[in-house]
Amino acid sequence: MKFKIVDMTCGHCVSKVTKAVVAINSGISVMVDLSEHMLTVTGDITADEVIDALSDAGYSAMEIKTTCCAADNRCHGG
Numbered sequence: 001m002k003f004k005i006v007d008m009t010c011g012h013c014v015s016k017v018t019k020a021v022v023a024i025n026s027g028i029s030v031m032v033d034l035s036e037h038m039l040t041v042t043g044d045i046t047a048d049e050v051i052d053a054l055s056d057a058g059y060s061a062m063e064i065k066t067t068c069c070a071a072d073n074r075c076h077g078g
C-alpha cells in the first residue's frame with residue numbers, strides 16, 4: 001500500500017512515521033520516499049491501521065489507490 005504524507009518533511013519525520021507503523025506490527029516492511037512524501041507499507045496490515053497510527057503520531061496520511069493507471073499513479077515511473 002502507498003500513502004502520501006504531505007507533512008513528512010525531514011529525516012526526523014521519517015523516523016517517527018516508520019516507528020509508528022512498525023509499532024503496529026513488527027513484521028511489516030516500510031519504505032519512505034522523502035522527496036515525494038510517499039510511504040510504502042508491505043505486510044499484514046490494513047490501510048486504516050496505518051492511517052490511524054500515523055494520525056496518532058501527528059501526521060495525516062492519504063492512501064494512494066494503486067489501480068493502473070489513474071491520474072496520480074506512478075506505476076510507470078513518472
Ligand SMILES: [Cu+2]
Binds near residue numbers: 008012
Ligand atoms: Cu520532520
